[in-house]
Amino acid sequence: MxxxxxxxxxxxxxxxxxxxxxxxxxxxxxxxxxxxxxxxxxxxxxxxxxxxxxxxxxxxxxxxxxxxxxxxxxxxxxxxxxxxxxxxxxxxxxYESKLIDKIVEKVLQVVNQTFFNVAKYPVGIHTRGNEAIETMIINLPKEVHLSTKVFSKMSRLRLLRILSMNANGPLKYLPKELRLLVWNNCPLKYIPSDLCLKKLVILEITNSNI
Incomplete structure (x- = not known):
């Protein structure tokens, strides 16, 4: 992890x-x-x-x-x-974009050395490395905004825990294989009305007024 x-x-x-x-x-x-x-x-x-x-x-x-x-x-x-x-x-x-590139490069290197050379691509843009991620914990300051499209290529993502995140867009890009989603105090605007995660086992979004 x-x-x-x-x-x-x-x-x-x-x-x-x-x-x-x-x-x-x-x-x-x-x-x-x-x-x-x-x-x-x-x-x-x-x-x-x-x-x-x-x-x-x-x-x-x-x-x-x-x-x-x-x-x-x-x-x-x-x-x-x-x-x-x-x-x-x-x-x-x-530059935040430059910082993200460096982080992705390191994460891909840790996940699998084979994916090291794809780090030059932006987050979520057809990288095989994203597909290798199975567990993710996100804890971002309020100043940082994350596009939810980054989840669209994480086909193997099973466990997602969000401690703090300002998202650009709803969580409609979550992979169908997701088993656990924890996001306490999740704003209602991030939960799409047609969200369908059939394999989800644990959903914890307490204090979210949903």
């Missing part, structure tokens, strides 16, 4: 994101899960050392949740920030 963690300036303000980060790190340590950090308009050193906005947010959390829990979050932030990843400004000159 591959987890792509997108750190934004407000990431540490979310207790939920921090809790998920701890769980992802545990999966890394127990099952050698691949973690790829992305620093979206935030200095990696501020994530690693919990300074600036990260430090202020954690200080506020500590008053509410206590030292022990915040210490776990800090440890997870430091570990993930030390992993090899990408900085939007330094690695992609501030």
């Amino acid at each position: 591959i987890s792509i963690i997108v750190f934004s300036k407000t990431y540490a303000s979310s207790r939920w994101c921090l809790e998920e980060l701890v769980k992802i790190v545990e999966c890394k340590e127990k099952a050698n899960q691949v973690i790829l950090p992305v620093f979206y308009d935030v200095d990696p050193s501020k994530v690693r050392k919990q300074t600036g906005g990260f430090g202020k947010a954690l200080a506020q959390h500590q008053q509410r949740f206590g030292t022990k829990r915040v210490s776990q979050w800090k440890t997870a932030l430091t570990k993930v920030a030390n992993f090899s990843g990408w900085d939007l400004q330094n690695d992609a000159d501030g």
